[in-house]
Amino acid sequence: MSIKHISGMVCLLLLLILGAGVPAGAQGLNGVLEGSVFDSSGAVVPNVKITLRNTDSGVSISTTTDAQGGYHFLQLPPAQYSLRAEASGFAPVEVTNIVLTIGQQVTQDFTLKPGSVGDTVTVSATEAIVDVKTPEVSGVITQNQIVSLPINSRNYLSLALLMPGTNVDSSRNFFSSVNVGGSTSFNSTGNILDGTHNSWNEDGEPRQDIPEDAIQEFKISNAQYSAQYGEATGGLVEIATKSGTDDFHGDVFEYYRSAALNARGFFDSAKPDFLRNQFGGSGGGPIIKQRLHFYGAFERTQENDFFTVSTGLPEDYASVEGTFPAPTRVNLYYGRIDWQMSKTQSLFGRWASESANISCAGCGGTTAAAAGFDEYVPRRDLVIGHTWLISPNRVNDFRFQFAGFGSGYYIAPAGTAIAKTPGSFPASRIDRLRVTYFFPSLTWGSSFDEVSNESRSEFRDTYSLVSGKHSLQIGGEYNYMTYFEENTGNPLGSWFFNHDQPFDPNNPASIANLTGAILFTASLPPIHTPKRTQYYAGFVQDQWRFSHNLTFNMGLRWERLYGCCNEGIDKSIFPVNIPYIDPSKRGNWGNFGPRVGFAWDALGNARAVIRGGYGIYYGHVRILGNLDEYRNFKQFNITISDPSYPDPYNGQDPLSFVTSGPANLLVDANNYRQPRAEVYNLTFSSQITPQFALDVSGIYNFTQHDRKIQDINPADPGTGIRPNGDFGRVDQQQSTGNMQYKALYVRLEKRYSHRTQFLASYTYAHSEDNGPLVRYIDPFNPHEDWGPADGERHHTLVASGSVLLPYGFTYGMVWSWASQLPWNPIAGLDVNNDGFLTDLVPGTTRNSGSRNLNLAAVNDWRALNGLGAISASQIMSSRVNNVDARLSKEFAIHERWKLQGIVQTFNIFNHTNFGLQYAPGRVTNALSDNFGQITTARAARQIELAVQLKF
Numbered sequence: 001m002s003i004k005h006i007s008g009m010v011c012l013l014l015l016l017i018l019g020a021g022v023p024a025g026a027q028g029l030n031g032v033l034e035g036s037v038f039d040s041s042g043a044v045v046p047n048v049k050i051t052l053r054n055t056d057s058g059v060s061i062s063t064t065t066d067a068q069g070g071y072h073f074l075q076l077p078p079a080q081y082s083l084r085a086e087a088s089g090f091a092p093v094e095v096t097n098i099v100l101t102i103g104q105q106v107t108q109d110f111t112l113k114p115g116s117v118g119d120t121v122t123v124s125a126t127e128a129i130v131d132v133k134t135p136e137v138s139g140v141i142t143q144n145q146i147v148s149l150p151i152n153s154r155n156y157l158s159l160a161l162l163m164p165g166t167n168v169d170s171s172r173n174f175f176s177s178v179n180v181g182g183s184t185s186f187n188s189t190g191n192i193l194d195g196t197h198n199s200w201n202e203d204g205e206p207r208q209d210i211p212e213d214a215i216q217e218f219k220i221s222n223a224q225y226s227a228q229y230g231e232a233t234g235g236l237v238e239i240a241t242k243s244g245t246d247d248f249h250g251d252v253f254e255y256y257r258s259a260a261l262n263a264r265g266f267f268d269s270a271k272p273d274f275l276r277n278q279f280g281g282s283g284g285g286p287i288i289k290q291r292l293h294f295y296g297a298f299e300r301t302q303e304n305d306f307f308t309v310s311t312g313l314p315e316d317y318a319s320v321e322g323t324f325p326a327p328t329r330v331n332l333y334y335g336r337i338d339w340q341m342s343k344t345q346s347l348f349g350r351w352a353s354e355s356a357n358i359s360c361a362g363c364g365g366t367t368a369a370a371a372g373f374d375e376y377v378p379r380r381d382l383v384i385g386h387t388w389l390i391s392p393n394r395v396n397d398f399r400f401q402f403a404g405f406g407s408g409y410y411i412a413p414a415g416t417a418i419a420k421t422p423g424s425f426p427a428s429r430i431d432r433l434r435v436t437y438f439f440p441s442l443t444w445g446s447s448f449d450e451v452s453n454e455s456r457s458e459f460r461d462t463y464s465l466v467s468g469k470h471s472l473q474i475g476g477e478y479n480y481m482t483y484f485e486e487n488t489g490n491p492l493g494s495w496f497f498n499h500d501q502p503f504d505p506n507n508p509a510s511i512a513n514l515t516g517a518i519l520f521t522a523s524l525p526p527i528h529t530p531k532r533t534q535y536y537a538g539f540v541q542d543q544w545r546f547s548h549n550l551t552f553n554m555g556l557r558w559e560r561l562y563g564c565c566n567e568g569i570d571k572s573i574f575p576v577n578i579p580y581i582d583p584s585k586r587g588n589w590g591n592f593g594p595r596v597g598f599a600w601d602a603l604g605n606a607r608a609v610i611r612g613g614y615g616i617y618y619g620h621v622r623i624l625g626n627l628d629e630y631r632n633f634k635q636f637n638i639t640i641s642d643p644s645y646p647d648p649y650n651g652q653d654p655l656s657f658v659t660s661g662p663a664n665l666l667v668d669a670n671n672y673r674q675p676r677a678e679v680y681n682l683t684f685s686s687q688i689t690p691q692f693a694l695d696v697s698g699i700y701n702f703t704q705h706d707r708k709i710q711d712i713n714p715a716d717p718g719t720g721i722r723p724n725g726d727f728g729r730v731d732q733q734q735s736t737g738n739m740q741y742k743a744l745y746v747r748l749e750k751r752y753s754h755r756t757q758f759l760a761s762y763t764y765a766h767s768e769d770n771g772p773l774v775r776y777i778d779p780f781n782p783h784e785d786w787g788p789a790d791g792e793r794h795h796t797l798v799a800s801g802s803v804l805l806p807y808g809f810t811y812g813m814v815w816s817w818a819s820q821l822p823w824n825p826i827a828g829l830d831v832n833n834d835g836f837l838t839d840l841v842p843g844t845t846r847n848s849g850s851r852n853l854n855l856a857a858v859n860d861w862r863a864l865n866g867l868g869a870i871s872a873s874q875i876m877s878s879r880v881n882n883v884d885a886r887l888s889k890e891f892a893i894h895e896r897w898k899l900q901g902i903v904q905t906f907n908i909f910n911h912t913n914f915g916l917q918y919a920p921g922r923v924t925n926a927l928s929d930n931f932g933q934i935t936t937a938r939a940a941r942q943i944e945l946a947v948q949l950k951f
Helices: 003-021 143-148 156-162 427-431 508-512 623-631 654-659 855-864
Strands: 031-039 049-054 060-064 070-076 079-086 093-100 105-107 110-112 121-124 137-141 190-193 215-223 236-241 249-258 275-288 292-309 322-340 345-361 373-391 394-403 408-413 436-439 442-444 450-467 470-487 490-497 517-524 527-547 550-562 592-601 608-618 636-641 663-668 676-687 692-711 727-753 756-769 795-804 809-818 880-892 898-906 942-950
Touching: 031 079, 031 093, 049 070, 060 070, 070 373, 070 394, 070 450, 079 110, 093 110, 137 156, 137 692, 137 727, 143 156, 143 215, 143 756, 143 795, 156 215, 156 795, 215 676, 215 692, 275 322, 470 623, 517 654, 527 623, 550 608, 623 663, 623 727, 636 654, 636 663
Parallel strands: 031 105, 031 110, 093 121, 190 236, 436 490, 663 727
Antiparallel strands: 031 070, 049 060, 049 079, 079 093, 137 215, 215 236, 249 275, 249 942, 275 292, 292 322, 322 345, 345 373, 373 394, 373 408, 394 450, 408 450, 436 442, 450 470, 470 527, 490 517, 517 636, 527 550, 550 592, 592 608, 608 676, 676 692, 692 727, 727 756, 756 795, 795 809, 809 880, 880 898, 898 942
16 A cells, blocks of 8 residues: 555544544534524523434434523434423423425424423424525425426436526436536536445446435535535535335335327337336335334336437438337336434445346437447445434434445447456457448447446545534545446447448448548457546534524535546556656645635524535546556557548558557546536525525536546647657646536525425526547647537526315426527538547637537538538527426325326427437538438427326
């Protein structure tokens, strides 16, 4: 173990040791219930017994008020509670229906009057809808919303889009995920499940999916979340799962869709034979009442879906166009045990498992069926948590997670057998690969074969204490992660052509007669690459109640993701000296992130609160992108401009060809580090009525040091000579990705009361960056990359609500509207001779499509290449306008049994929303006659019928 490893662990241990005597407050998912007890004259009453009871589980704990009449219950899971105050000479007071959501801090005061035990006074709590103690910009999706609003595919996380500042436009279709706050890349949102990391270390995306029945609620934090969490430059998603109760409860369900209930898709010539069944169940209850409870859930999805390939040029690509099947099979499992070991100690264990088989991901539009990939994804996760009530105002919370047990992903070219034996490359695995052909309006073929496996061991501890006006936390975490990735490479290669032309992959003559090849790329041989990383973090957070209406929040977090920047790479593994690598200078041990904020209850009655804050956050590094440095001289990347078709090697053996010239390299910059974000916010919150609240927030996020790739040994465009002739292209991964996110959030919310709930949110976002995670468009002109962020929709409006109608019907609806996404006008030729076809049309700027596209420049470029002009009317809109609805009714069939019927309609008005959710399908190649068109669309109207038996 290196000195840096030892020093990091020493820092973490010191923080944990210091925590034994330092005050702290509420942790992450867990919340706080606190207050003061007064007599009828307004004087504080010490030594009052306060009993807290979890209404569902029956678990109760007690404390007594201190000399100032105050009491505190720390580290409470989201649930419904009751409180009882008892003191000699006073009538007991009981407060019921106290709802505590994720991370919430609820104040419940008591006023005691003289009386006896028989004079108990019972009151129902009033839910606080404006938080007066935190600067955080956040909101909670409650259980009531989960069960009453339409949810497509039972993907509960889609309800995150109800909150302002959320989208999925820079996410990928691999995993259920959402981008929050300034998260404009797929790995910049933090994901927390039951208080532990729920992200793949490889890419930073969400890892474990959970059945909808197992979700209690989840919280969306756009900005200023506490120092307890890190490894995210944008927002945070925190999910809490369900526990068993003192009564046996459960359900079985079936959700059904078919072609007969669906409208025909815009690009479908006829309705495909679509069929979807989603079924499962859940159940939980006491093993020992008020002490030991269990809960479990299962869900299976069987979907026979379809996709349509539509290039707009059937005269050239009729043989590959059409509608094709894309079946999906997913199993989700969940189990949890909660044990109240004593009045002061509790323990829980939670297991989750998933297996998903996905067909032809990425297919459709201009991507042929042979160009997508099939995927098998197993994911398994064990979490254990222990909470110790050391004293009435001191609590320690410990979490352990092991996510592994074979978790990973297995990918193969669409329609071929998936390899599930890592470390082997038999001939059958290589022979199923296909040559790839890229035309301006079509992609056909794939060599995407990849196997990965990952595990995470996580230890996390937080010590909390309330002392006077201070609620403090101190804690830390350590994660040890193993990972490997292997791939077959692309031995058959990829061809790029400068014009559309007749193409039939089943006709050898059609393939032999292709013309206009401008680029050929390949990689070989197959390779298996292991990688280990470690994550250290320590934090301290203080919530200081400066006065009765002003609270300051001050935190400091230190974190270090070691191994993410190949700090430990051994240069001796390479056969020659690579002068660009000096691992001793990589990474940053000074990742300190201060977070400060305030909450001012301006009127002193929780009806008008001004909150604001500033924080520094450090993000995730894409581990997968750093593996190529280990592969130098082991797997070779080939790029040939103006190749001879169909033999780019001119008769030579491919491996001999590639080793006969200077090698292309991929290296990490010696100052490579974790991304860093500075986040500012200012919010005004107002309780308009006892049920309605309005929040208006301004957010600014400035992220630096994100990943970019640049050729630091570029060939001179005129002479073709590289500065260092010993090597070919030297792609360097740099910490030079930058982003500025400015946004206005407006949220109007009515919590559930009087049979209704309502939530409306509006987001105005202006986000610019230089294209983090991808290579510079022009190695000689890095400034060309600056422009609107890929996921920037200027305006987003979402409104949702549900109402309990007469005769027991419940109706819920979600309406979402969003303005267009930007896109790049691509030249379609290697204008700068860097070996990549990512060049912009001369005279245009990055992501100017749907913003300020210079169409005259596009048409000048087309004319230069012998093509006709494109009209503005041809460029299609990616605007979204969608309404989903849900109608349900319960029927009592037994004392404990209820049958619920559900009808859900997605896209109820059958509006055509062009562009798939995760792959817009827009033709951006200016050499295509379909330039600016969108060849995919979200699903047309779908009706779903469901039945649920509850007990």
